Amino acid sequence: MFRYRKGRTAVAVIAASAVFATPSLAEVKKVFAHYMVGDSTTEHRHQDILDAKAMGLNGFSLNIGDPTQDFVRSTLNDMFDFAASNDFTLHISMDLWAAGDAKPKRSVEDYHDLFVDFLGHPAWEIGANGFPMVTTFADGGLHNDTWQKWRDSFANQVFLIPDFDGTEGYYSADPGWWEYWGNVVDGLFSWEASWPIRDGKGGSFPGDISPDQPVIKGVLEHKKYYMIGLSPLQYKNAYSTNIYRDGQLNLPERMFEILSHASDIQYVDVLTWNDGPESHYIGNIWPEQNEDVAPSLYMKAPHTGWQDLVGSFITAFRTSVGASAMRPHGGDTVTGAYWYRSILTSTTCDLEAARYSTGLEDFYLNKPDGIDRAEDIAAYAIVLPDGASGWSLKVTSGGQQDTITGLKAGLNYGNSLLKAGVQRAEIVNAAGETIAVASGGRCVYADTCPDCIYNMNPTVLKFSDAKDDQTCNEVCSGPRDGSEVVFIDPSIWSQSAPNLGCVPPCTFILPPETLVSATTISIAPVTETMEETWPSATRGGTVIYGTKTVTTVITIPAITTTVIEYSNIVWDKTQGVSTTDITFWYSIRVPGVTLTDKDHPEITWTYSLGPWPTGTMRSGGVTSTTEGGSGTTTDDDGSGTTTKGNGGSTTDHPPPSATRTTIPASSGSAKPTCTSDGCGHPCRVNCDTPPGVKPPPGIDLPCIGLGCGSNSNGGSSQHNCVGSGCSGGGGGGDGGDEDGDEDGGFAGTPAPADTFDKDETEADPDWASMSSEQAALATQIWDYWDSLYPEPTTTTPEPPLKTTYDCDGSGNCGTILQVKYCDHAINSLQRNDDQIYGTKDNMIDGNCYANSNGQGCKIFVAGDGCTMSGNEMWWANQDLREYGCDKCGSVHYSNGCRLTVNYVAECDNRE
Template identity: 25%
Template sequence: MKSLLLLLVSVCTAVGAVQNSTVIESRQSSDKLVFAHFMIGIVANRGSPRDYDSDMQRAKAIGIDAFALNIGTDPYTDQQLDLAYQSAADNGLKVFISFDFNWYHDNSDGTRVGQKIAQYANRPAQLRVDNKVFASSFAGDALDVNAMRNAVGQAVFFVPNFHVGQANFNNLDGAFNWMGWQSNGNNKAPQPGRTVTVQQGDNDYIRALGSKPYMAPVSPWFFTHFGPEVPYSKNWVFPGDLLWYNRWKDLLNVKPRFIEIVTWNDYGESHYIGPLSSPHNDDGGSKWVNDMPHGGWLDMAIPFIKAYKAGATDVTPYITNEQIIYWYRPTPKNLNCDSTDTTMVGANNASGNYFQGRPNGWETMNDRVFVVPLLKQAGTVTVNSGGTIYNFNAPAGASAFAVDFALGSQSFTLTRNGQTVLSATSLKQITNTCPCGLYNFNPYVGTVPAGARDTLQPNGLQMFTNGLKVSCQASPSLPVNPPASANPTATKTPIPAPTTPV
C-alpha cells in the first residue's frame, strides 16, 4: 500500500514562453489520453470483478481512458490486479500498472518490475500506446530500465514518475510529474519567497523530455492528518482553493499527450474524485473523509476532458448539463483544536486532538466557498453563505469565483431574467466546532442540482475511532434534508478567480 510519502521536487528555472510553445507544438498528438490514479492498496477487501464495475463504469462515463493501478508488494496485489483487469475488460476501460517505489527498490527491482508487467501485458484490458504495453510508476528514479525492458520480453511504453535532475530520461518513452500542487519545493506548502508552481513543474518536465510525451498531473486538493496511531504519521495541507478549475484550464493550453488525475480513490490524502461508497478498506483517513463527498469534482471534469481531447481551449460547446459545482472546508482555519485538557474533550476550541498542531500549511488556506458554474448561457449565480449574499454574473461556459464564508448554511441559486433556474442548499453547514476533535481541512464538494447521496461503507469506517480522544460515531451523519437557508444580513462582492499560475 502506498505509504503516502512524496519525494523532493527539484526546482528549475521555467523555460521562456516562446521556447515552451515550440516544444509543446512538437509534442502534439491526436491520441490524447486521460488516466486516473487508482490505489490498489486500499481495496484488498474486494472479492469479485463486480466490486470494480461501478468505478470502471463511472470513470468511462466521464471520459477517463484508463486507471493507473498503483501497486506495492502486498500479498493481495495479484488477486486485485486480476479482478481489476477483468472488470476493465468487461466494461470497456483500459488499465495499466503504476509501480509504487515506496515498496519496490529502484535499481535492484528492474527485473521484478518487468516480470510483473509481462504477467498482465497480454490481458485484454491492458493499455497499449503506439502498440506497446503501457506502464508507469510513483517515483523509482534509480530503476534499471534496461533490466525491466528485458524482463517484459516485448515493447514497453514506459512513462514513470522520474524526477527532473535526479533520473536519467534517455531510456524513457515519456515521464509523469506527480506534483499537482503548489509547494515550497520540499514537500511542504509554499512559504514566503519559496513557491514552486505546478506550471514550473510542467516546464521542467517539458524541457527535460524534449519531443517525448509528457504526462501532466491534475489534482483538486491535498490534505492529510495521520497521527501516531499509524506508522506513517504526517500532517499537512497544500493550498487548493480553485486549483481543480485553474489546472484544467491550464492543461487545455499545455496540451500534453497524457493527463493523470491524482487521484481517483486516495481518501487519506483528500484528493479523491471517486465516490465514498466505492468498496475500500480504511487507512485511518475516514476521520476527515466521512461526510465529505467529492463527486462534484468528477462532474466538473467532464467538459474539460472533452475539450482536451478535441484540442479545444473553450469548454462551452462541451457543456450539456448546467450545474453549479461548489466546495469549502467545514470549519474556519483559525479554529483551535489543540487542547489536551481531557475535562474539556468535545467542547468547542478544546477538543483533545492527538496531533497537537494544525496541519503544516494551514495558513495558506482561505476561508472561502469556491464556486464553478457550468452554464450553456449566461446567468446570475447567488451564494448565501451564512446570511451574507453574493451575486456573480456568470458567463456561458465555465467560470469561477469565491466568497468569504460565514458560519451556518450555504445556499446557491442560478437565475435568468428574474426566474430561478437552479437552486439548492448544501447538506453540510460550516461550524465553529472541531469535527470529532480534529482539524479537518478536507473540503465538502457539492452540486446544484444536488447529486445522489454518497456515503462510506462499513469497511471504509473501520479505523475511524483509532486515535480519537473524542467520542464520535463511526457512521455517516449528513442529514437527509438540507438545513434552511440563512436569513440575509448583508450583501458583498464575490472574489473573481485568480489569474496567477497554479
C-alpha cells in the same frame, strides 16, 4: 475470462497485444485517474469502472505498492476482465515509494510476474509507441542501468512514463539529466508539481503549471510524451504526516492552464480516483478501503460532485479547445461544483476533547503544516452552455449573500465568501430564473471542530436540484475511554484470520466458544495463606487479639464443559497505533469450595477461586475428548495433559482458538459485531486486574476467628471475615467474595498503622502481664501492620532540564539537504517511551534517511552517556521547528546531552 499462465515469456505476452503505428504528439489525447489498488469488493470495483467511464476517463493507472500482497492478483483479474467488457483500459503504476517501505522492501523486479501475466490483456492501455503503457510513482532510488535491464526483460517493448521528479535536475530539464535518463523513458509524469509549493516542489499559487513547463520543453525536444497531473488539493492527516496544500482553486485553475497548453501535453492523470487519506479523490470512498482512525475522521466528505466537471474538461482536452469552449457534461444544462471547508481559519479545536474522543496523539490533532495559507473562502467552478450571457451565481453563506455576476459560456471559476452556518449556491440565468442549486452540504463552524481535528478536506456539492439544508449541530464526539463496548461475533473462532475492529479506547466482549465435545479441565491445588485472630491479652481494659498465619492446600474439583469463555479485552494503547496484536485468555468459572477451619470446625466458609486461569495462559491449553472416552484433562498452566477414566479411545479436539494466542485488532469501525445468539457478556469478575497480577500482601488474606473485623481493639479489619467478630456474622459464614475477585481475592482494608504505639508498650501494665507467647503474638500484629504501612519517605525531585536551541549545521543543509529527508528520518524512529537511542554501551544514536547517493539527514542523540526515547526525539524536533530551524539544528540540555538534526553524506537508509 483472460488468464495467462504464470511464467509465460515476456516477449510472447507483449506479442499478444495489438501494436499500432506511432501517432504524432498532437494525436495523443488521453485522460486517466490514479487508482489505489486495495482489498475492495467486486461490486465496488465494478462501480468505480462504470462511474469513471461515464465521466469520460480512458482508464485507471493502478497504483500498487507491494505487488506480493495476496489480494493484488485476484483484484487485477477481476478489474481487467470487467474493464475489457466495458471498453475501459488499465495499466499498472508501480508505487516504488510504498514498495520501498514494504516489509521486506520491494523494488521494480518484484512486479515482473504481474507484468508477465497481464501485459497482453486486451484491457491493458497501449501507449503512443504501440506498446503496453507503464507508469510509476517515484523512481525507487534506482539507477538508469537497472531501469534499462527492466526494459530489456520485456524486449524493450514497453511504453514507460515514470514519475522521476525526485531525481536531481528533473524540474530544470538539465541536459545531464536527459543524457542519463533519456534512453530509459518514453515520456515523463510529474506528481509533486500538481499542487502549490512544499519542500521546494510545486507551483507558486493554486493551479500554477510553471514547474511543469521546463519539463514539457525537455520532453518535446527529445520527442517524448508528457503526462500532467490534475488534482483538487492535497490534505493528509495520517501515517505520520499532517500537511495541507491549498485546494481552493487548484482544480479549475489547472484545467484552464492545461487546456491553454494542450498542444504540448499528451496525457492527463487525475490525482486521484480513490486516495482517501490524501483527500484528492473524486470517486467513492468505500468503507472497506481504509478503517484507520486518523483518516476516517476526514475522508468521509463526498467528492463525486467534481466528476462531471472533470468530464467537461476531458471532452475539451481531447478536442484541443480552450476553457472558454468547455461545455456542460453529457446532457446537463449546466455542469459545476461548489466546495468549502467545514471550519474557518479562526476556528480553534478543543485539544482535550479531541484527545478524549479520538485516542490519537497530538500530532494529528494540531494544525497541519500549510494551514497558514488557507483563507475563509469557498470555491466554485461552473461550465455554462452556449448563449449563457448575463448569468450570475448567488451564494448564501451563514445567512450572508454574495453575488458573482458576468458568468458566460464555458468555464467560470472563482471564490466567494465563507461564513459560519448553512451553505447554499444558486446559478441564475439572465431572466432571474434559478437553473441549478448546490445545497444540502454540511455546515461551516466557527467555534467548534466537528471532526475533532483541523479538517481541511472540503465538502463538494454538485449543482443540481435543490436539497434540504442540514442542521448545524455537529460536535467533536466519539468513543470515550472504554465507553464503547464491542460485542464480537462467534464466527471469529471459525475464521482462519480473524480481525477485531473498533475506534479505541474500547472494550471487546469476546464470545464463548463451543467445543466439538466435552472437555474436562483439572486445576492444580491452590495454596492459600490465612489469618487466625483470637483474644490473647487485655490492655487497659481492652481485649488484645493475637494473630497468626496458617497455610492450607485447597483442592479444586475438576470441571467438565462444552463451552469455553474468554475474558473481555480493554484496548487502550492507542496513540499512534492503527493495528496491533492483542492477547486473549480463558475465563472459566470455577465452582466454590466449602472449607472448614481445622481448629474450629464450627466455622465454615466458601472459597471462590474466581475465573480460571489466574495468570496469562496460552489459549491452546485446553483439549477435549469424545464423550465416552477416557477424558482428557489439562493443567492450569496449559503445559500438558493427563488422561484418566475407565477406558475408551481418547481423541483430542482443541478449540479453534488453540492455534493462536493473539488476535489482530485495527483502529476503525466496530467489527465483527455480534447480531445473533452466542454473544459474550460484559466482565463481572477479573475486570480491574490483568491476569497473573495478585492483590498486594495482606489484602488476599481471609481472617478466621473471634477478633476478625475488630480493628479498634487490635483485631483484623479484613472484610472477608469468618467468625463472631464479623459484621452481621456469627459462628460461621461465607468469608469468600461473592463477586469473585482475582484468584478468589479476599478484598479488605487493613487497620491504620497507628493502631498500636510500640513506644508505649513497655509502660503499659497490661503488656507486662502478658505471657511471652501472648507478647510474641501482639508483636507479630504490630510488625504486620508496620510492614503494610511503612513510614513515608520524602525525596527531592530532580530539577527540570533547561534547554537552549540553535539552528547550526552543515553548509549542505541549505543546498543539498531536503526537508523531506529530515521528516522521513524523524517519522521512522521507533515511536514509544523506551530509552532505546543514545550514546551508552552499544545503543544506536538515532536514525537517518537519504537520497540514492546516501546524502540526507540524520537525527541523533549526542553527549556522554545520554539516552532518549523515540517520542522524546520526535518532540524535540518539533521544538526545533517552532524555534525557527528549517532543517538542521540542535536542542542543548543542561545535563550535557544534545538532540541534533544535520546533513549526512553516508546513510544506508535511502530512498
